[in-house]
Amino acid sequence: MLEVRFHGRGGQGAVTAAEVLAVAAFGDGKYSQAFGKFGPERRGAPVQSFTRVDESPIRIRQEVYEPDIVVVLDPGLMKVVNVRQGIKEGGILIINTKDKVPGAWCVDATRIALDTIGKPIVNTAMLGAFSKASGGAVSLESIIKAIKERFPGELGEKNAEAIRKASESCSLIGV
Amino acid sequence: MVGGIIKDVGNISSNKTGSWRTFRPVVDKNKCIGCGTCKMFCPDVAIEIVDGKAIIDYDHCKGCLICKSVCPVGAISSEEEAK
Amino acid sequence: MVKKIEEGSHAVADVVRLLNPGVLAMYPITPSTHIPERLSEFEANGELGGKIIRVESEFSAISAVVGASARGIRAYTATSSQGLALMHEVLFAASGMRLPIVITVANRALSAPLNIFNDWQDSISERDSGWLQFYGEDSQEVVDLMIQAYKIAEDKRVLLPTMVCMDGFFLTHTYDVIDVPEDLKGFVPDYKPEHAFLDPKKPMTQGAWAMQEPYFKLRKELEEAQRSIFPVIKEVHDDFAKVFGRSYGDGLIEVYGEGDNAVVTMGSFSTNLKVLADKLGFQVIRIRCYRPFPDKELAAALKGKESVAVFEKDVSYGTGHGAVYNDVRTVYNGKMVNFIVGLGGLDVPVSALEKMYKQVPEMKDAETRWQI
Structure with missing residues (x-):
C-alpha cells in the first residue's frame, strides 16, 4: 500500500490534491482513499491531507503516520512543520520551492501555477511532480483526466498544463 | 482548566502567523496619507498608523491584501513572498 | 452496481x-x-x-x-x-x-x-x-x-x-x-x-x-x-444480501475472527480493531443495530468468553462508563472492561488500540480507561 501525506496551507487545495490523486489512482484501476485533517479552516494555516493507494480494498481508517511520499505545497512550511516526520526509509519528499533541497524532488510550482493558471494555487502542479517523482505510481494521464472532471472547461485545461509542466521540470536534487 | 475557560486572553498575539503569506503588502510611504482605512479593514489587526503612515506588522499579517484593495490612494502594492 | x-x-x-x-x-x-x-x-x-x-x-x-x-x-x-x-x-x-x-x-x-x-x-x-x-x-x-x-x-x-x-x-x-x-x-x-x-x-x-x-x-x-x-x-x-450481494453478519451484529477474548464496538474504527484482531487473535463483535438492542445475539456471541473489552466514542456521564458498555453489561457477567476513545475526533489508530488492548489482562472487572 502506498501512503501519501500532503502538507499545505488553508486555501492551497491540499485536500483537493489528495482527493484528485485518489480519483486518478482509481482511474488507473486501483483502490484508493483520501481525506483531510480538518481544523478551523483558516486561509494560510498549516493543513494536512492524506491519500492511500493499493491493489486491494483499503482496510484502515486512521491518519497516515508513516508516509511513503510527502508532498509539500508551500516552501515556508519547512520552517514551521517537520514535514519529514515518520517518513519511511527510502521515502520520497517532493517540495514546491525555488531552491534546491538536497535529497528531495524540487519544483517551482508557484511559478508554474502563476504562469499557467494565473494564481498561486499549486496543488494540481504538485500532482504532476508527484507522478514523475513516484515513477508513475499514479499515471499522469489519470491525474489529468481526474483534474478535467473536477474542473471542467478552461480551468481544467490550464491545470492540466500546470501538471504537465511540473512533471517535466521537477528533478531530484543530489545529496 | 475548568470548563475550558481561557483566562490569559489576547494570547493570539504570541501565534506569529506571518509565515502564512504568499504575497506581502508593501506600503509606499510617499503615497500614504495616513487615513487609517487599511487599519480599519485589516482582519488581523496588523496595521498601525505611526506618525501619519501605515506600518504593517509582518509577524501577524497573513497576506490577505484587503489593505491593498481598500487603500483610497493606491499606496499599497504586493510582492511575492521570498521563501 | x-x-x-x-x-x-x-x-x-x-x-x-x-x-x-x-x-x-x-x-x-x-x-x-x-x-x-x-x-x-x-x-x-x-x-x-x-x-x-x-x-x-x-x-x-x-x-x-x-x-x-x-x-x-x-x-x-x-x-x-x-x-x-x-x-x-x-x-x-x-x-x-x-x-x-x-x-x-x-x-x-x-x-x-x-x-x-x-x-x-x-x-x-x-x-x-x-x-x-x-x-x-x-x-x-x-x-x-x-x-x-x-x-x-x-x-x-x-x-x-x-x-x-x-x-x-x-x-x-x-x-x-x-x-x-x-x-x-x-x-x-x-x-x-x-x-x-x-x-x-x-x-x-x-x-x-x-x-x-x-x-x-x-x-x-x-x-x-x-x-x-x-x-x-x-x-x-x-x-438485501440476495438482491445486492453484500451482507453484514446477521444484520444485527457482525462477528469477526475467532478468539477466547472479545472486543465489542460500533462504527468506523471497527476496521482498525479488525486489523489489530488479525495480529493479536481476539474476536471483534461489531454492533450494527444498537436500537433495538440485540441482547440475545450478543449474549450468545459473548457466552464463554474469558474477557470482553468495549471500545466506544461516548460517555454515559456519571456511570463511569460509556453507554454501549452499560448495555452490553446486561448480557454478560464475566470480566468486562471499557475503553473510551476518540472523543472530539481524536484519531484512533491501530497503534493506540494495541496499547490499550494489551492492558486488558491487568485491568479489574468493570474498569474504564481513556485513550488519553
Missing part, C-alpha cells in the same frame, strides 16, 4: 435520491453538510423527485419531516451534533406517532467546548427516544443501511423512525471506493401508509392528547414494537 470513488456524504445523497422521499427538510450542519448540498444540486438540476423544504433550524427540519410523514409521505433529513440535539423534543413525537422517518446522522461531538469532529455523543444521547439506530462501519455499509432503513421503518410490523449513523469526517468527508446502485431493483416499494395519512374522506386525528392510562399503554406499545422487530431487521438484511 457501479463501483465509483466518491465522498461518503455524496454516496449517501446518491442513494437518498434513488429512495425518492417526497419531502426533504434539511438544515446543513458540519459534518452532515455535504448531504443536503448534493441533494440541493440534484434538485437544481431537476434530478430529484421530492421537494426540499428550506427551513430555519433543525427543529423546523424535523418538524416539517414529521408533518410530511403524518401526511403519508416518505420524508428525509440529515443532521449532526447540536442539530440532532435541537431535534430532541420532536424525536419523541415522531416515535410516539409511529412515523417511519429516516434520518442520516453524521456523528459529531457536542459542545462545550465547541468541536466539529467525530464522536457518538449526539446519537447515543438519543438512544432512549424510541428511534431505531444503526451504525455503519464504512460508507458502503451506510449506503446499504440507507436502502434497508426505509424498508424496515415502513414495514407494517415496525412503523418506527430510524437513524442511520455514520462517523463524521472519517466517513462523510473521506473518498472511498463504493458500490452505489444505479437503481434499487424494486427492493424498496413505494410508501403506502395505512395508519397515518391525510385524506379528507377518511379524517383522523394524529398526535392527540392522552390521559394517564392510554398514554402509559401507548408508550408500552412503543417498547413492545421495538422489541418485536428483530426478525424484520434480519429479514430485510437477508433479502
